[in-house]
Amino acid sequence: MRVLESDRLIIKPMEPQDLEYQLNLRWDKDITEYLIHDPISFKNQSDWYNNLKKTDLACSIFLKVKPEEGNLRIIGNVGLFDTNYRHQRAGIRARIDPEFQRKGIATEAMVMMMDYGYNTLNLNKITADSFCENEPIVKLVTKMGFTKEGILEKHFFHNGKFRDAYQLGFLREKFNAIYNKK
Numbered sequence: 001m002r003v004l005e006s007d008r009l010i011i012k013p014m015e016p017q018d019l020e021y022q023l024n025l026r027w028d029k030d031i032t033e034y035l036i037h038d039p040i041s042f043k044n045q046s047d048w049y050n051n052l053k054k055t056d057l058a059c060s061i062f063l064k065v066k067p068e069e070g071n072l073r074i075i076g077n078v079g080l081f082d083t084n085y086r087h088q089r090a091g092i093r094a095r096i097d098p099e100f101q102r103k104g105i106a107t108e109a110m111v112m113m114m115d116y117g118y119n120t121l122n123l124n125k126i127t128a129d130s131f132c133e134n135e136p137i138v139k140l141v142t143k144m145g146f147t148k149e150g151i152l153e154k155h156f157f158h159n160g161k162f163r164d165a166y167q168l169g170f171l172r173e174k175f176n177a178i179y180n181k182k
Contacts, residue, residue: 006108025095063105076095076105090127132165
């Protein structure tokens with residue numbers, strides 16, 4: 001994958017030196033409340049990284065702190081996972097450091113990644129899922145253009161209880177109509 005860049009962000013494939021930051025992000029209590037996966041050890045994080053499928057695209061998000069000096073600060077991750085090229089679809093996931101949430105960064109990073117998925121990898125559909133009670137994320141992705149396609153009832157066991165999740169989808173033609181107006 002090439003590096004994706006906007007005026008304020010750089011998205012590049014995750015590197016081993018990014019793993020400690022990513023692990024700390026997974027441990028953040030505000031994030032783990034809505035994180036479908038449980039917190040893990042550094043060894044587990046390294047194993048995950050080393051066992052990524054060739055079709056998985058795990059990337060780190062960097063904020064250009066002082067663009068004129070080339071200074072970057074890692075602030076999260078975004079990726080396309082479970083890519084199926086036959087059916088031309090993948091799932092998207094993103095995590096943003098709480099310090100940088102509600103600043104449009106998640107939307108910007110996801111749009112950059114989705115544009116790459118649709119218009120470089122030739123995907124037709126990108127999916128997402130979220131706990132139903134995670135209203136900020138559900139609001140974010142539906143505002144972006146995702147459509148609720150269904151509810152997965154008692155689909156995830158998390159924090160001692162089964163939780164429902166929305167399954168959401170976004171088709172390439174709709175994405176390009178919204179974000180790639182010529």
